[in-house]
Amino acid sequence: MSVAGFVVVALAVTMYVLLDGFDLGVAAVAPFIARGDRERAAAMASIGPFWNGNEVWLITAGAALFALFPAAYASSFSGFYLPFIVVLWLLMFRGIALELRGHLPSELWHQFWDGAFSCSSGLLIVVFGVALGNLLRGVPLDAAGYFQGTFAFLLNPYALLVGLFALAALAQHGAAFLAMRVEGAFGQKAARAVLMLWPVVLGLYLVMTVLTLRVHLPGGALWLFVMPVLSLGALLGLRWNATAQPAGWSFAMSSLFIVTLLAEAAGTLFPYLIPAFPAGHGGISIFSAAPSSVALGCALTVTVAGIVMVSIYGPIVWWRMGGTIRVE
Amino acid sequence: MDPVLADRLQFSFTIMFHYLFPIGTMGLAPFVAAYTWKAARKQDEESAKIARFWTKIFAMTFAAGVVTGIPMEFQFGTNWAAFSRRSGAIVGQPLAMESVFAFFLESIFLGVLLYRRGRVPTMFTAWSAVLVCAGAWLSGFFVVATNAWMQHPVGYSVASDGTIRLESIWALLFSPFLSWQFAHVLTGALLTGGFIVAGVGAYYLLSHRDEAAGRRFVRAGCTVGLVFALLAVFPTGDRNGNDVTKYQPVKLAAMEGLFESTHGAPLAIIGMPDIQKGHLIDPIFVPEFLSFLAYGNFNANVEGLEAYARELWPPVELTYYAYHVMVGLGTIFVGVSALAVALLPFGRLWRARWLLWLLMLSMPFPFIANEAGWTVSEVGRQPWIIYGLMRTAEGTSPTVAAGEVLFTLIGFAGMYFLLGVLYLYLLLREIGTGPDNVLA
Numbered sequence: 001m002s003v004a005g006f007v008v009v010a011l012a013v014t015m016y017v018l019l020d021g022f023d024l025g026v027a028a029v030a031p032f033i034a035r036g037d038r039e040r041a042a043a044m045a046s047i048g049p050f051w052n053g054n055e056v057w058l059i060t061a062g063a064a065l066f067a068l069f070p071a072a073y074a075s076s077f078s079g080f081y082l083p084f085i086v087v088l089w090l091l092m093f094r095g096i097a098l099e100l101r102g103h104l105p106s107e108l109w110h111q112f113w114d115g116a117f118s119c120s121s122g123l124l125i126v127v128f129g130v131a132l133g134n135l136l137r138g139v140p141l142d143a144a145g146y147f148q149g150t151f152a153f154l155l156n157p158y159a160l161l162v163g164l165f166a167l168a169a170l171a172q173h174g175a176a177f178l179a180m181r182v183e184g185a186f187g188q189k190a191a192r193a194v195l196m197l198w199p200v201v202l203g204l205y206l207v208m209t210v211l212t213l214r215v216h217l218p219g220g221a222l223w224l225f226v227m228p229v230l231s232l233g234a235l236l237g238l239r240w241n242a243t244a245q246p247a248g249w250s251f252a253m254s255s256l257f258i259v260t261l262l263a264e265a266a267g268t269l270f271p272y273l274i275p276a277f278p279a280g281h282g283g284i285s286i287f288s289a290a291p292s293s294v295a296l297g298c299a300l301t302v303t304v305a306g307i308v309m310v311s312i313y314g315p316i317v318w319w320r321m322g323g324t325i326r327v328e
Numbered sequence: 329m330d331p332v333l334a335d336r337l338q339f340s341f342t343i344m345f346h347y348l349f350p351i352g353t354m355g356l357a358p359f360v361a362a363y364t365w366k367a368a369r370k371q372d373e374e375s376a377k378i379a380r381f382w383t384k385i386f387a388m389t390f391a392a393g394v395v396t397g398i399p400m401e402f403q404f405g406t407n408w409a410a411f412s413r414r415s416g417a418i419v420g421q422p423l424a425m426e427s428v429f430a431f432f433l434e435s436i437f438l439g440v441l442l443y444r445r446g447r448v449p450t451m452f453t454a455w456s457a458v459l460v461c462a463g464a465w466l467s468g469f470f471v472v473a474t475n476a477w478m479q480h481p482v483g484y485s486v487a488s489d490g491t492i493r494l495e496s497i498w499a500l501l502f503s504p505f506l507s508w509q510f511a512h513v514l515t516g517a518l519l520t521g522g523f524i525v526a527g528v529g530a531y532y533l534l535s536h537r538d539e540a541a542g543r544r545f546v547r548a549g550c551t552v553g554l555v556f557a558l559l560a561v562f563p564t565g566d567r568n569g570n571d572v573t574k575y576q577p578v579k580l581a582a583m584e585g586l587f588e589s590t591h592g593a594p595l596a597i598i599g600m601p602d603i604q605k606g607h608l609i610d611p612i613f614v615p616e617f618l619s620f621l622a623y624g625n626f627n628a629n630v631e632g633l634e635a636y637a638r639e640l641w642p643p644v645e646l647t648y649y650a651y652h653v654m655v656g657l658g659t660i661f662v663g664v665s666a667l668a669v670a671l672l673p674f675g676r677l678w679r680a681r682w683l684l685w686l687l688m689l690s691m692p693f694p695f696i697a698n699e700a701g702w703t704v705s706e707v708g709r710q711p712w713i714i715y716g717l718m719r720t721a722e723g724t725s726p727t728v729a730a731g732e733v734l735f736t737l738i739g740f741a742g743m744y745f746l747l748g749v750l751y752l753y754l755l756l757r758e759i760g761t762g763p764d765n766v767l768a
Contacts, residue, residue, distance in 0.1 A: 049439035052394060056431040059401055063424040066404065070416020077405025077412075078725035084406050085399075085736045089743060092395045096747060099391035103754050146409075146727045291417030292487075295494040298421055306428020310436070317436050320448055 001296045002286040005068040006273070008303050010266035012061035017128075018258050019054035023047045025174020027094070027121030028167060029197075030114070033175070033189045037107055040114050042325050044101055046181040049321050051098060053314065055091070060303070065273075067299035069289035071145060072273040079139075079147025080131075083154065087127055093120040122167065129166025133159030136212060136268060138277035145284050149277075158211055165204040169258065172197040176238070176254040179247040183324045187247065194242045194250060202235060212268075227264040231257055334733035335407045335724045340706070341737065342399055344699055345744050349393030351698050353386060354468050354514065355521025357461035359548070360386045364441070364457035368450040378541055381763040383441050383457075385755065390438060392751050396744065401427075407733065411713055411723030415492045418484055418500065419474055426470035434463030465514065472513050476506035478714050479705070480575045492717065505571050509705075512564035515556045516701060519661060520694035522553030526668070527691035528759055530684040541763040546687065547672060554665035560658055566621070573622045576715065579708035581633045582644045583651040584618055585611075593618040593630040601648050606634065642710040650703035657697040664690055
């Protein structure tokens with residue numbers, strides 16, 4: 001059952017990166033491709049109906065971790081106190097920017113919130129990437145499982161590289177989303193941005209994969225060797241489809257790329273939620289952090305039922321709300 | 329600075345600021361749903377505009393609630409790690425339910441309400457509004473379920489290492505403390521919704537604009553306000569109070585400012601507690617009435633604070649004042665809304681400008697009453713974080729220093745000040761635009 005719990009948390013995180021990933025990515029890529037108030041408004045409007053529901057996946061991941069693995073939730077959140085609070089502030093700022101932009105018909109007001117939106121989203125991506133990098137590398141833990149390192153420890157070159165990679169990959173994801181959602185010249189610009197980001201993502205991905213093999217022990221399962229091949233295949237497929245019509249294909253490829261990456265990361269971490277640094281010194285595993293079987297069973301039932309429900313009505317609503325946006 | 333104090337200040341500041349918005353969304357959601365239904369049925373422009381107007385105000389409030397709500401979910405881990413570690417297997421359950429059952433529902437269907445733009449059939453929109461309302465109330469239910477367990481823990485066992493284990497989730501969801509507490513919280517939010525709608529309507533009538541809509545708002549708002557103001561007193565407030573009497577007698581003593589255990593205890597209407605001397609300064613009493621309220625018997629014995637060790641007392645003054653503010657305001661709400669409803673027939677209310685003024689100026693007070701009620705509940709629970717099981721002082725994060733918390737508290741204060749100013753500015757602007765000029 002602990003394994004199922006791990007899968008649920010990993011699934012919620014993957015859904016978050018996949019879905020809110022395009023919200024954040026749109027924000028990161030918008031200042032480089034959106035010219036003028038109308039195009040920037042279209043970028044914001046493309047994610048308007050979705051971002052709030054997407055962010056719930058992050059809350060779900062947090063709540064699932066809380067209910068399923070309270071020890072891991074407690075030590076990671078309090079151990080990384082300041083980075084976590086900074087993430088909260090950035091998330092709040094991002095939400096405020098998205099919601100307030102449209103309320104006044106003033107261009108200066110729009111420009112301010114566009115800037116706030118892009119800065120906070122870009123920083124969020126980097127911070128999330130750095131966090132993932134540190135998880136893969138392991139963090140120093142004391143006997144009770146509380147984080148013992150410093151802020152400077154977290155800013156190591158490997159984690160920063162993962163942060164940079166995350167920025168490039170989600171910017172590309174956001175551009176692919178825009179290419180799908182927005183018609184006309186602006187949509188084509190977004191498709192070209194996918195092409196321009198592509199070599200950067202590929203390069204960073206290769207360097208990161210090589211370095212990842214060095215910073216932690218290689219896992220045993222066969223599918224851990226299949227996933228990187230799939231990721232690479234998806235990335236190549238993205239290049240192939242970047243300017244093809246319908247633009248949904250490039251977004252699908254980008255989504256596959258992100259899902260396989262996170263599956264690989266989750267598989268690498270397993271069975272640890274927070275591995276210790278240096279690698280091979282244990283850490284907080286799903287077995288040490290799990291509560292009683294009653295609690296695990298309850299939390300699993302709840303999260304799985306909820307996720308199944310939202311997987312049914314979510315896409316129906318999205319399909320209704322979908323369609324493309326036109327920039328006049 | 330004491331780290332426990334810093335953590336408590338940050339939690340109480342962030343939760344009290346956050347809660348202003350859920351009161352609004354829980355209270356306004358049924359109005360949005362009703363107006364959206366009406367617009368879908370009647371298909372005329374006036375109803376569509378009214379629905380649009382309240383949807384916009386609701387959406388703004390919802391967004392502010394989301395933005396300030398995210399830190400709440402995560403602060404259990406950042407600031408209260410020891411509490412989360414021991415009780416996460418229980419406290420995490422209703423919060424996970426809130427996330428997957430309530431938040432998804434609310435946020436996805438609100439997207440439909442806000443971004444439909446003619447793409448969506450009107451009945452789909454109307455049902456979406458109902459689902460948003462269901463999501464808002466469900467979310468409230470799960471949060472209150474979490475809190476009710478901290479007030480009166482049930483369905484658990486304590487493991488040898490001190491971890492609190494879940495034995496039955498049904499015991500938690502059907503806890504005897506939960507039902508009346510949630511009913512009271514919800515009636516509080518609904519009476520607030522009624523007073524907001526009535527207050528906005530009164531503003532339009534007083535300034536001779538949007539008058540048709542204004543009359544509708546005052547009529548609906550006052551009626552809803554009166555119904556729920558009455559329900560807030562009886563049965564929900566009364567029953568919730570009885571649960572406190574039963575499970576947390578020392579909290580009751582602090583609420584009422586009763587120091588000595590007394591047969592036929594009097595009810596203090598006003599008065600100021602003096603902890604050193606153990607009595608109320610300048611009280612006005614209703615003789616024997618507290619015994620009647622608590623036990624339904626004018627002669628019953630009510631335990632006073634002095635029946636308990638001092639270290640088990642909650643902060644008496646704050647609990648006492650918050651309780652009296654809540655009860656006093658609740659009584660005033662009944663009076664104001666009853667008066668307005670009484671003057672509704674034959675349109676006499678439209679000529680009673682003084683009462684419209686009163687309705688308009690009443691708008692902030694239900695928020696104060698709601699916050700005061702939660703202050704009674706939470707401050708009155710001290711020194712426990714989980715009643716009788718774990719003390720608040722044992723719950724904080726061992727690795728987080730007071731200085732760190734102070735820094736983030738100042739950061740939250742700055743951020744919330746900015747958010748508060750922006751929210752009020754945009755809200756007043758939206759009310760200034762009014763239902764007649766809103767883009768349907």
